[in-house]
Each structure stands twice: as structure tokens, then as C-alpha cells.
Amino acid sequence: xxxxxxxxxxxxxxxxxxxxxxxxxxxxxxxxxxxxxxxxxxxxxxxxxxxxxxxxxxxxxxxxxxxxxxxxxxxxxxxxxxxxxxxxxxxxxxxxxxxxxxxxxxxxxxxxxxxxxxxxxxxxxxxxxxxxxxxxxxxxxxxxxxxxxxxxxxxxxxxxxxxxxxxxxxxxxxxxxxxxxxxxxxxxxxxxxxxxxxxxxxxxxxxxxxxxxxxxxxxxxxxxxxxxxxxxxxxxxxxxxxxxxxxxxxxxxxxxxxxxxxxxxxxxxxxxxxxxxxxxxxxxxxxxxxxxxxxxxxxxxxxxxxxxxxxxxxxxxxxxxxxxxxxxxxxxxxxxxxxxxxxxxxxxxxxxxxxxxxxxxxxxxxxxxxxxxxxxxxxxxxxxxxxxxxxxxxxxxxxxxxx
Amino acid sequence: xxxxxxxxxxxxxxxxxxxxxxxxxxxxxxxxxxxxxxxxxxxxxxxxxxxxxxxxxxxxxxxxxxxxxxxxxxxxxxxxxxxxxxxxxxxxxxxxxxxxxxxxxxxxxxxxxxxxxxxxxxxxxxxxxxxxxxxxxxxxxxxxxxxxxxxxxxxxxxxxxxxxxxxxxxxxxxxxxxxxxxxxxxxxxxxxxxxxxxxxxxxxxxxxxxxxxxxxxxxxxxxxxxxxxxxxxxxxxxxxxxxxxxxxxxxxxxxxxxxxxxxxxxxxxxxxxxxxxxxxxxxxxxxxxxxxxxxxxxxxxxxxxxxxxxxxxxxxxxxxxxxxxxxxxxxxxxxxxxxxxxxxxxxxxxxxxxxxxxxxxxxxxxxxxxxxxxxxxxxxxxxxxxxxxxxxxxxxxxxxxxx
Numbered sequence: 047x048x049x050x051x052x053x054x055x056x057x058x059x060x061x062x063x064x065x066x067x068x069x070x071x072x073x074x075x076x077x078x079x080x081x082x083x084x085x086x087x088x089x090x091x092x093x094x095x096x097x098x099x100x101x102x103x104x105x106x107x108x109x110x111x112x113x114x115x116x117x118x119x120x121x122x123x124x125x126x127x128x129x130x131x132x133x134x135x136x137x138x139x140x141x142x143x144x145x146x147x148x149x150x151x152x153x154x155x156x157x158x159x160x161x162x163x164x165x166x167x168x169x170x171x172x173x174x175x176x177x178x179x180x181x182x183x184x185x186x187x188x189x190x191x192x193x194x195x196x197x198x199x200x201x202x203x204x205x206x207x208x209x210x211x212x213x214x215x216x217x218x219x220x221x222x223x224x225x226x227x228x229x230x231x232x233x234x235x236x237x238x239x240x241x242x243x244x245x246x247x248x249x250x251x252x253x254x255x256x257x258x259x260x261x262x263x264x265x266x267x268x269x270x271x272x273x274x275x276x277x278x279x280x281x282x283x284x285x286x287x288x289x290x291x292x293x294x295x296x297x298x299x300x301x302x303x304x305x306x307x308x309x310x311x312x313x314x315x316x317x318x319x320x321x322x323x324x325x326x327x328x329x330x331x332x333x334x335x336x337x338x339x340x341x342x343x344x345x346x347x348x349x350x351x352x353x354x355x356x357x358x359x360x361x362x363x364x365x366x367x368x369x370x371x372x373x374x375x376x377x378x379x380x381x382x383x384x385x386x387x388x389x390x391x392x393x394x395x396x397x398x399x400x401x402x403x404x405x406x407x408x409x410x411x412x413x414x415x416x417x418x419x420x421x422x423x424x425x426x427x428x429x430x431x432x433x434x435x436x437x438x439x440x441x442x443x444x445x446x447x448x449x
Numbered sequence: 450x451x452x453x454x455x456x457x458x459x460x461x462x463x464x465x466x467x468x469x470x471x472x473x474x475x476x477x478x479x480x481x482x483x484x485x486x487x488x489x490x491x492x493x494x495x496x497x498x499x500x501x502x503x504x505x506x507x508x509x510x511x512x513x514x515x516x517x518x519x520x521x522x523x524x525x526x527x528x529x530x531x532x533x534x535x536x537x538x539x540x541x542x543x544x545x546x547x548x549x550x551x552x553x554x555x556x557x558x559x560x561x562x563x564x565x566x567x568x569x570x571x572x573x574x575x576x577x578x579x580x581x582x583x584x585x586x587x588x589x590x591x592x593x594x595x596x597x598x599x600x601x602x603x604x605x606x607x608x609x610x611x612x613x614x615x616x617x618x619x620x621x622x623x624x625x626x627x628x629x630x631x632x633x634x635x636x637x638x639x640x641x642x643x644x645x646x647x648x649x650x651x652x653x654x655x656x657x658x659x660x661x662x663x664x665x666x667x668x669x670x671x672x673x674x675x676x677x678x679x680x681x682x683x684x685x686x687x688x689x690x691x692x693x694x695x696x697x698x699x700x701x702x703x704x705x706x707x708x709x710x711x712x713x714x715x716x717x718x719x720x721x722x723x724x725x726x727x728x729x730x731x732x733x734x735x736x737x738x739x740x741x742x743x744x745x746x747x748x749x750x751x752x753x754x755x756x757x758x759x760x761x762x763x764x765x766x767x768x769x770x771x772x773x774x775x776x777x778x779x780x781x782x783x784x785x786x787x788x789x790x791x792x793x794x795x796x797x798x799x800x801x802x803x804x805x806x807x808x809x810x811x812x813x814x815x816x817x818x819x820x821x822x823x824x825x826x827x828x829x830x831x832x833x834x835x836x837x838x839x840x841x842x843x844x845x846x847x848x849x850x851x852x
Contacts, residue, residue: 320554325701
């Protein structure tokens with residue numbers, strides 16, 4: 047198309063909310079170029095070797111042969127998938143009515159919708175620091191004021207949360223929501239114990255603030271079962287977000303929100319593409335039926351536990367002894383706290399030169415923290431590459447100290 | 450979940466735009482209950498007998514076996530599908546740069562996004578009457594002021610459009626967009642000739658109003674080729690919306706918008722689920738490659754032309770002679786103008802009692818018109834049922850006159 051002199055006039059036509067959307071988030075980062083041989087431990091992608099390809103092909107085959115008019119025509123999301131989500135949640139002490147569940151195209155869609163339905167520009171929200179970079183960036187881009195509360199080895203620091211809520215209250219401000227990942231947090235891998243969960247939901251109820259419980263990693267536990275979900279403790283003040291991305295495959299783009307029907311109703315209304323398509327909802331339900339999904343999750347957990355252990359063992363062998371890190375009991379990530387002399391700004395270029403990369407902690411905070419923190423994903427690379435990547439990273443740290 | 454006394458408080462938390470979203474559109478209609486034996490000619494669904502099931506199964510198989518890490522993992526929409534859209538549009542005189550194309554989950558998603566990025570509540574838009582009920586309802590629900598301009602056998606009435614634009618201009622109002630389906634319009638089936646298309650885009654440019662060209666039926670022509678698309682005549686003032694729903698299958702939920710890069714950029718930003726998933730974009734591209742889609746469209750057109758002709762022949766044989774209707778050259782619909790003594794309110798209950806249903810014209814207007822108009826879809830039912838449905842409807846009309 048040839049640019050026309052009148053095109054600029056189009057600007058005039060946009061709605062108010064669109065006219066000031068040009069900000070760049072503080073998390074934005076231009077990573078140095080990686081080469082083909084770089085082992086990236088940066089991204090929390092699922093392990094492609096574990097995708098259930100045969101099961102998916104068989105499900106498509108049986109679905110299209112048996113129900114072709116409803117899988118391929120105009121149709122609402124398959125009710126059987128909602129029922130499957132209800133059954134899974136009920137087994138975890140979260141009984142749900144039909145109007146308390148919403149299917150969506152990945153958790154990210156739900157996180158994008160939340161500011162639209164809950165917030166006006168300038169509203170205050172509370173976010174863990176560090177947190178899931180996609181969520182932080184989404185909230186920032188909506189013009190929200192982000193209060194950061196630190197994450198410890200046992201999750202969100204509740205003393206600081208309480209003092210933050212109290213301070214806001216004295217200013218006449220009620221935060222619109224608290225965004226938290228209580229189970230195998232991204233990026234720290236931390237797990238919040240039951241007592242803390244109980245205190246967290248009590249604080250939310252006391253101050254009248256909705257909790258957004260992002261449970262992307264909730265099924266991925268290597269050892270013991272997990273404490274009650276926040277929504278199981280208090281369904282009134284918690285909106286829960288679950289996903290098939292980590293337990294089936296991210297590419298199917300299937301997640302769910304559940305919680306207060308009044309919130310679910312409005313998420314539905316603002317979900318611009320309507321219900322999730324009949325094809326994908328049937329495919330996910332078909333492949334997950336008859337206990338298959340739980341068997342598959344057990345396979346995933348055995349596999350991810352092994353890669354996590356390999357990463358931890360190699361870290362113990364190769365990193366300088368003053369590098370601190372967590373030992374996750376599930377999820378996708380090991381989080382590393384670097385010594386003062388090894389900031390990310392120094393470590394990252396040297397690491398990439400040595401053929402390994404990671405996610406800088408600074409991308410996980412809305413406020414510039416994380417200069418001495420890095421996230422290492424054991425999820426995506428093969429165990430062999432996880433081990434080799436950590437060796438390269440450990441060698442880089444020693445090199446930098448000898449330099 | 451047990452409703453809690455505090456739940457009501459949640460209302461307090463919603464954003465301003467969400468707090469007044471409880472209106473019911475004037476198009477809302479409770480249809481009488483149909484039985485299992487009712488032949489519905491109401492809905493413009495695709496014919497399930499024409500879904501390319503074998504081709505889709507083969508495409509899934511080859512896609513998952515060959516590219517499993519990128520089809521099933523986190524990944525952007527498949528660039529090859531955008532390239533395929535660009536190539537198809539270029540062959541129809543619409544050359545497009547990459548940043549002038551957006552993939553979406555069905556045209557309906559694009560139509561839902563338009564008010565968000567282009568309009569503030571109360572803004573004026575211009576819509577054909579009758580029009581696609583989903584679009585009219587979406588625009589109404591966003592609190593827009595809808596100016597209805599009638600559709601004739603050759604499309605939008607341009608004299609009335611021009612006087613509407615002029616009247617608005619004297620009131621200091623510039624409409625935000627004109628929503629039109631110039632090719633095999635839904636519901637009238639009308640086709641706008643080239644000269645009218647040229648005048649329409651000239652009016653849009655003169656008054657500085659974006660045209661939304663919904664081209665859902667643009668490939669479904671029974672006979673001659675179709676006049677130039679509006680966007681081919683003037684790319685500056687037209688945003689084009691295309692879809693795979695009618696030419697492949699609605700269930701894949703795949704559509705595209707193309708036009709001014711500034712608009713595409715903002716549609717992208719407000720599309721809450723991010724890019725369309727890698728799985729579906731690869732699947733659609735895979736099945737559509739190597740000229741397969743054009744061969745498939747030729748099969749569809751031969752088939753739909755036959756069912757359309759069967760409907761028209763049966764109407765000629767069985768409807769009272771003073772019932773007027775169009776003779777579409779493509780698309781999915783025959784539109785019928787009823788005589789004064791046979792309003793929809795009288796015809797519909799009697800028709801359903803006789804085992805046939807249709808879409809009342811009133812559902813296609815924002816302003817209560819259409820009391821003597823009905824839409825008959827020949828797309829969904831088999832040819833045998835189309836013929837039987839029209840026979841029942843004709844018999845109903847004669848019955849009502851004899852009563």
C-alpha cells in the first residue's frame with residue numbers, strides 16, 4: 047500500500063484509551079544476540095520431547111470422524127471441557143458452578159482482561175517481586191500503579207504485604223487486586239505453606255482486595271502434595287487462573303479462570319473472540335479424558351524432577367560457593383541470587399560469549415530490582431543440555447572473577 | 450461455592466466501562482421452541498458435509514510429526530499463514546505489507562475489537578440495515594449510536610448514506626466508521642457493483658470516515674467474478690475483514706483484518722490473547738497450501754450454487770406470488786420481503802408449528818425494522834431438507850391466508 051497524505055488523519059479516529067498507549071515498560075531489555083550454539087536457559091517453554099503427539103493425533107482423528115459438524119462448524123466451546131475442569135478443581139477442594147468457570151486462550155488472555163474489567167488507569171495493584179514478566183508487563187502497559195511486595199523462599203512476604211495494604215488504606219486507596227503465584231512461583235520456584243495461604247486470604251478479605259491466584263505450575267510437583275489452593279480456602283476473594291500449557295502443551299492455547307460469578311461474567315463479556323472454538327476445546331477434552339491427563343502429568347513430573355535435580359547437582363559442582371539459589375519442589379525454574387561482584391550486566395554478555403543464556407532478574411520486576419538475580423529454566427532443554435549449559439555458566443562466573 | 454455476604458462488594462471493584470454493561474439489545478428475541486424435526490433455515494452455518502475432514506486429519510498428522518516443538522510450544526502465529534493471506538489478497542489487487550495484516554479468532558473478534566480501539570461511548574457509527582446480527586449486537590452493546598442506512602438489491606443506498614454523512618457533518622459529528630458487507634451481503638445476499646463501490650470509498654474519503662469492509666462471503670460466487678474489493682479501490686480509508694470460516698470451517702476460528710498499519714497495530718495491542726496460537730495457524734496454512742484451498746472453494750461454490758437454485762426453484766413453486774425475494778449470485782442467503790398480511794410475528798409461530806424455522810428480519814436491524822422480512826439460509830441443511838423446509842414454509846403462508 048502506498049502511504050497516503052490523509053493517513054495521518056486516522057490517528058484522530060482512535061478511542062481515548064488507545065491514544066496514549068506508546069509507553070515502553072521498564073522490563074524491556076534488548077538481549078545480546080545468541081548464536082545457534084547458545085544453550086538458552088532463559089525461557090520457560092515446555093519440553094517438546096514430552097508433548098503427547100500420538101495421543102493428540104489420535105484425538106483429532108476420532109474427534110473429526112465422530113463429531114465433525116460440531117467440531118468444525120459454528121459452535122460454543124465444548125461443555126465437556128468445562129465439566130473436566132470442574133471435576134479436576136472439585137478433586138482439589140474447589141467445587142464450582144458452571145457460571146464460575148471461563149475458558150480462555152491461555153492464561154495470558156485472562157491476565158490481559160483483568161485490568162480491562164477491574165481497573166481504571168492509575169489504579170493501584172499489588173504484584174510479587176520478582177514475578178511472571180508477562181503479567182508485570184501487561185499490567186504496566188495498562189497504566190496501572192504497581193506496588194511491589196517481595197517474594198521469599200516461602201512466597202509473598204506477608205508482613206510487607208500487610209503494611210502495604212495498611213499504608214494504602216491510610217491514603218484512602220484500596221488496591222484493585224493482588225497478583226500472586228503461590229505454588230512453584232515464577233521465577234523463584236517458591237512454595238507458600240498453608241499457614242501463609244490462610245493469612246494471605248484473610249488479609250485480602252480484611253482489606254477487600256481480590257487475589258489473582260495464578261496456578262500455572264500447580265500440578266507440577268516433584269514430591270509431596272501441595273497445600274490447599276487459595277481459592278479452596280476462601281472462594282469469595284480469589285480469582286483462580288489455571289492452564290493446560292504446562293500439563294498438555296502451550297500451543298493448544300487453553301486456560302481457565304474460576305471464581306466469583308460476577309467477575310467471570312464480565313471476563314466473558316470482554317473476551318473479544320467469544321467462546322473458545324469448538325475444535326480446540328474438543329481436542330483438549332478428548333485427549334485429557336479417562337484419566338489420561340493424570341497419567342501424563344505423572345510422567346511429566348518424573349521427567350522434570352530429574353532435569354531439576356541435574357541442574358541443582360551441576361550448580362553445586364560448578365558455581366562459586368557464594369552463589370545462593372533455591373531448591374524448588376516443582377515447576378520449571380531455579381532462581382539464583384548472584385554475589386555483588388557478579389551483576390547480571392557483567393554476567394550475561396560473558397555467558398552468551400560462552401554459549402549459554404538465562405533470564406535476567408530485572409525483567410521480572412516493575413521497579414528496576416533484580417540486578418543480581420537470574421532465572422534458569424530446566425524445563426525446555428534436554429537434560430544433557432541443561433547440564434552443559436550450567437557448566438558453561440559456572441565456568442563463566444569463575445572466569446569473571448579471575449579476570 | 451457458597452455465596453458470601455461480602456460478594457456484593459465485588460461490584461465496587463469493576464472498572465467504569467464494565468459498570469454499565471447490562472443493557473439488552475433491541476435485536477434480542479426469544480424464538481419459540483423448535484422440536485427435533487424442525488428444519489432450521491435460520492442459521493448461516495457452513496454445510497458440514499463439505500468440511501474437508503480427511504485433509505484436516507492429514508494436515509494435523511504431518512504438522513505434529515514434522516514441527517512438533519513449534520506447533521505445540523509457546524510460539525507466535527505461523528508466519529506462513531500471514532504469507533498465504535498476503536498472497537491471496539495480492540491476487541485480488543490488494544498488495545499488503547506484513548504490518549498491514551492481523552490474524553484473529555474469527556471475524557467476530559475483529560468486529561468486537563473495533564469499538565474498543567475506534568470509539569468512545571456515544572460515538573456515531575453507520576451500519577447497513579439489515580446487517581449481520583452479530584455485528585449490530587456487538588456495536589449496540591458497546592454503547593454506540595447506530596445510524597441505519599438501507600440496503601437495496603445493489604447494496605448500501607448511497608444517496609441515503611451521503612445525506613446521512615452530510616446531516617451528521619452539519620451537526621459537527623464525524624461518524625467513526627461505516628460497517629458494510631458489499632459482496633453477498635448478510636442477510637440480503639446483495640452485491641454492490643463497481644461504480645457504487647467507487648462512489649462509496651470516495652464518500653468515505655470525503656467525510657474522513659473509515660469503512661469496515663466485511664468480506665465473509667467474498668470467495669463464494671456462483672457465476673461471474675466479483676467487482677474489486679473496496680480496499681483495492683482505496684487502501685487509505687478501508688479496513689478489510691476476511692475469514693476462513695466459510696471457505697474452510699468456522700470451527701478453526703481463523704480470520705484476518707488488513708488495512709492501515711496504524712489500525713492493525715492497535716487491534717493487535719487490544720487482542721487480549723496475543724497472537725493466534727501456533728497450532729491452529731499451522732493447521733490452516735498446512736491444509737490450505739499448494740492451491741488446495743482454491744480447488745476446495747470451487748467445490749463449495751458448485752455445491753452452494755446448487756442448493757441456492759433448489760431453494761429459489763422451490764420458493765417459485767410454493768410461495769404466494771406476492772412474496773418478493775432476491776436471487777443471490779453467491780453467499781449463503783435468500784432474503785424475503787413478506788406481504789403486509791404476513792408479518793414475521795404471525796408467520797414464525799405457524800412455521801415452527803409446521804416444522805420449519807427462519808431468521809426474523811427484526812434481528813438484523815438496530816432500530817426495530819424488519820417486521821416483514823426473513824432470512825433463509827441454504828448453506829447448512831442438505832439440499833433435500835432445504836427443499837422440504839421451503840415447501841413447509843410456503844404451505845404455512847397459504848394456510849395463514851386461508852385461516
